[in-house]
Amino acid sequence: MKTLTSVILKNSKRQELTSGSKILTVLAFLIVSGFLAIIMIVFSVIATKRLGEIGQSYAFVNMLLLMNFIIVFSESIFHALNTLYFSKDLNTFLRLPIKPKDLVHAKMVDMIISQYEMEALMLAIPAITYGVITQVSGLFYLYLLIILLVLPIIPISITTLIIAIIMRFTNFIKNKSKVMYITIILAILLLGVVLGNFTGGETEEFSVSTFERVILQANGLSREISERFVLIKPIMNTLLNYNNVIGLQNILVYVVETIVVFIAIRYIISTIYLKGAIGTIVNGQKDRKVMEKLTVKDFKKKLASKTYILKELKVMFRTPIFFIQCILMPLIYPAVTMAAVIGILNFAQKININIMETLMVNIRSSVGYATFLAIGQGFYMLNFSSIISVSKEGRSAILLKSFPIDLAKQFKYKTLIGVVVNIFPAIIITIAYYLCIKSIYLAVTLFLGLLLLNIFGEKCKLLVDLKNPQIKWETEYTMMKQNTNVMYELFYTIIVIMIMGLLGLIAGTTLYASILLLVVLIFANVMINKHITKKKSQIFAKLY
Amino acid sequence: MIEIKNVSQSYVKGKKVIDNINFTIEDGIVFGVIGPNGAGKTTTINMITGILNMDEGDILIDGKSITDDPIEAKKRFGFVPDTPEIFEKLTGLEYLNLIGDVYEVKPEKRLEIVEKLAKEFGIYNDLKDRIQTYSHGMKQKLLIISVLMHNPKNWILDEPLTGLDPKASYLLKQLMRKHAKNGNTVFFSTHVLDVAEKICDKIAVIDKGRVIFVGTVKELKEKSKTNTSLEESFLKITGE
Numbered sequence: 001m002k003t004l005t006s007v008i009l010k011n012s013k014r015q016e017l018t019s020g021s022k023i024l025t026v027l028a029f030l031i032v033s034g035f036l037a038i039i040m041i042v043f044s045v046i047a048t049k050r051l052g053e054i055g056q057s058y059a060f061v062n063m064l065l066l067m068n069f070i071i072v073f074s075e076s077i078f079h080a081l082n083t084l085y086f087s088k089d090l091n092t093f094l095r096l097p098i099k100p101k102d103l104v105h106a107k108m109v110d111m112i113i114s115q116y117e118m119e120a121l122m123l124a125i126p127a128i129t130y131g132v133i134t135q136v137s138g139l140f141y142l143y144l145l146i147i148l149l150v151l152p153i154i155p156i157s158i159t160t161l162i163i164a165i166i167m168r169f170t171n172f173i174k175n176k177s178k179v180m181y182i183t184i185i186l187a188i189l190l191l192g193v194v195l196g197n198f199t200g201g202e203t204e205e206f207s208v209s210t211f212e213r214v215i216l217q218a219n220g221l222s223r224e225i226s227e228r229f230v231l232i233k234p235i236m237n238t239l240l241n242y243n244n245v246i247g248l249q250n251i252l253v254y255v256v257e258t259i260v261v262f263i264a265i266r267y268i269i270s271t272i273y274l275k276g277a278i279g280t281i282v283n284g285q286k287d288r289k290v291m292e293k294l295t296v297k298d299f300k301k302k303l304a305s306k307t308y309i310l311k312e313l314k315v316m317f318r319t320p321i322f323f324i325q326c327i328l329m330p331l332i333y334p335a336v337t338m339a340a341v342i343g344i345l346n347f348a349q350k351i352n353i354n355i356m357e358t359l360m361v362n363i364r365s366s367v368g369y370a371t372f373l374a375i376g377q378g379f380y381m382l383n384f385s386s387i388i389s390v391s392k393e394g395r396s397a398i399l400l401k402s403f404p405i406d407l408a409k410q411f412k413y414k415t416l417i418g419v420v421v422n423i424f425p426a427i428i429i430t431i432a433y434y435l436c437i438k439s440i441y442l443a444v445t446l447f448l449g450l451l452l453l454n455i456f457g458e459k460c461k462l463l464v465d466l467k468n469p470q471i472k473w474e475t476e477y478t479m480m481k482q483n484t485n486v487m488y489e490l491f492y493t494i495i496v497i498m499i500m501g502l503l504g505l506i507a508g509t510t511l512y513a514s515i516l517l518l519v520v521l522i523f524a525n526v527m528i529n530k531h532i533t534k535k536k537s538q539i540f541a542k543l544y
Numbered sequence: 545m546i547e548i549k550n551v552s553q554s555y556v557k558g559k560k561v562i563d564n565i566n567f568t569i570e571d572g573i574v575f576g577v578i579g580p581n582g583a584g585k586t587t588t589i590n591m592i593t594g595i596l597n598m599d600e601g602d603i604l605i606d607g608k609s610i611t612d613d614p615i616e617a618k619k620r621f622g623f624v625p626d627t628p629e630i631f632e633k634l635t636g637l638e639y640l641n642l643i644g645d646v647y648e649v650k651p652e653k654r655l656e657i658v659e660k661l662a663k664e665f666g667i668y669n670d671l672k673d674r675i676q677t678y679s680h681g682m683k684q685k686l687l688i689i690s691v692l693m694h695n696p697k698n699w700i701l702d703e704p705l706t707g708l709d710p711k712a713s714y715l716l717k718q719l720m721r722k723h724a725k726n727g728n729t730v731f732f733s734t735h736v737l738d739v740a741e742k743i744c745d746k747i748a749v750i751d752k753g754r755v756i757f758v759g760t761v762k763e764l765k766e767k768s769k770t771n772t773s774l775e776e777s778f779l780k781i782t783g784e
Contacts, residue, residue: 404618
């Protein structure tokens with residue numbers, strides 16, 4: 001069991017990089033991680049202090065635990081599906097005399113360990129910052145360490161069980177993408193039901209009156225949160241009561257709970273796993289049927305450009321992880337953010353805090369204009385379609401180079417999906433800006449600026465992908481998850497935001513800012529287009 | 545005709561994997577390139593097809609340089625790579641249509657060739673399935689059909705017989721001979737010396753990135769002073 005676990009862990013590590021790109025990647029990783037860590041620390045300091053002013057500082061820790069729990073839950077749907085059922089190593093492991101229990105154990109441990117990286121950033125850093133500010137004792141950090149280790153186990157176990165049950169009954173479907181889509185949708189629904197039953201059913205709706213009531217009690221908000229999410233109530237109570245026996249009781253309860261859940265679920269999955277896994281592999285092959293006779297209608301002629309773009313779309317839509325990460329999420333994030341902003345503004349108004357009044361002064365300024373462009377860049381960053389445009393094809397991307405289609409044109413076609421998807425957040429941001437400042441001229445120039453930033457950014461992303469194409473992957477999911485290029489998106493975004501802010505400051509007035517930023521963006525686009533046309537052969541050189 | 549002129553390539557600076565190779569593949573012949581593993585066969589093919597940039601030299605396909613006039617050069621050949629990894633999310637039919645559109649093949653012509661060859665290769669009933677459900681051999685067959693569909697003058701095939709069943713292998717060898725007989729060029733790499741001996745008009749032996757022999761099998765035997773099999777001559781000339 002131990003050997004198998006270590007083999008699976010090693011196998012799931014990132015791709016081998018060349019020494020040159022390894023140094024660059026490590027450097028980018030350090031810069032990006034450092035930047036994210038700083039953001040998390042700053043955010044944690046502000047949140048802890050602000051909540052502390054109203055006697056609710058511990059609510060921050062509860063929110064962190066809840067957020068991490070939700071992230072692990074949602075991520076583990078893809079992870080479990082790909083690790084347990086669509087991983088190529090199954091072709092080897094299923095032929096070996098390995099007990100299903102051992103295989104399931106090894107794969108679950110792999111999934112759990114892979115969450116620690118995210119937890120370090122999203123839970124450890126902010127929780128430690130909270131600890132330093134509130135001057136907690138060493139016991140808090142000890143409990144925190146235990147929580148970090150055990151927190152992903154229950155969500156991963158529950159999701160894995162749900163996936164295993166669904167896969168047991170959907171593996172007869174030959175089309176793998178269909179299986180994935182069905183499983184993901186069913187898993188989300190079932191997970192919703194499970195979590196729904198584990199949240200406090202008796203709790204009242206979180207209204208303005210509830211808010212007013214809990215805010216008056218010391219750490220009332222955190223208690224309110226823990227009452228609503230009973231599944232992680234013990235760990236919430238552990239850190240709140242770290243300095244007394246209740247903390248110890250709660251951590252013991254949660255650890256025991258975790259061990260029991262893990263062992264029980266591992267056992268259940270072991271009994272149904274093989275049929276699901278083998279079914280997926282076998283049904284990935286063929287069932288013999290006679291196809292209808294082909295006619296000339298099956299061979300409609302299209303322009304090479306159209307057929308190329310259609311191929312890109314088909315790959316995107318027929319691969320659930322690509323569709324979700326590259327199309328669905330970039331559309332959902334701006335919509336959800338917009339709804340959240342409106343919600344917060346409304347709620348603030350209800351409790352007599354007029355945030356808009358303060359904000360409007362800043363929005364009307366040149367920095368405000370640049371900030372809206374930067375927000376656009378923030379949303380563009382969440383769109384991965386161009387940064388994986390070559391890598392997503394796997395080794396078949398190499399074949400594209402033998403096509404008699406100009407490489408610069410292929411470059412353009414490959415960024416098209418990203419550019420089109422990004423138009424949605426650009427529209428939302430423009431509408432929001434127009435509603436704030438009511439100037440058609442500024443709204444139109446902002447939209448043009450967002451469009452230019454979008455086109456330029458997508459080209460930069462593809463340049464990164466071509467500089468370091470990651471085409472030797474095992475599954476689409478691992479390619480997405482282990483793609484070191486994605487880090488450069490954040491790095492690029494940081495630089496763009498800084499430049500936008502700087503130009504906004506230099507411009508002085510909004511009118512000048514709109515002109516200056518447009519000129520800079522047009523210049524950037526002209527330069528990048530020249531570079532692509534002139535150096536296309538070198539740009540594609542690493543793809544072989 | 546494919547002309548390879550003073551071509552060199554080094555992945556790592558100073559370490560040449562292809563060292564100044566020169567040879568010409570005339571029209572009307574089947575030309576095989578043989579060599580031990582890692583000798584540089586696939587690297588040479590990748591440079592001919594424009595997949596890999598060369599450090600020095602030039603490659604001409606029917607007089608068009610793959611470096612200076614890549615689009616025109618690429619229109620003049622069809623390529624089957626050594627690993628049949630093709631867009632797995634497409635169906636076989638969609639892939640053939642992609643190639644048909646890229647090479648501007650008329651629908652009637654596509655139908656005629658696909659119907660004939662897909663039936664002969666035994667993948668007709670699978671054409672509307674996703675390529676991800678195909679076996680290695682089926683993918684190889686699909687790639688071969690896609691090349692034959694746009695009927696280029698020059699065929700460039702990297703280990704084309706690997707993974708093919710005996711019937712398909714026989715069929716492909718027949719097609720290669722027929723294509724050359726019609727005045728076209730067939731350039732392929734193989735490590736199966738029997739195949740090279742049977743169907744090649746000319747061969748090139750590549751070893752450690754250098755071309756150590758170009759000529760007919762008979763000439764190779766004479767040069768290596770062996771009169772038995774190509775295998776023996778090959779081992780002697782490569783010093784293995």
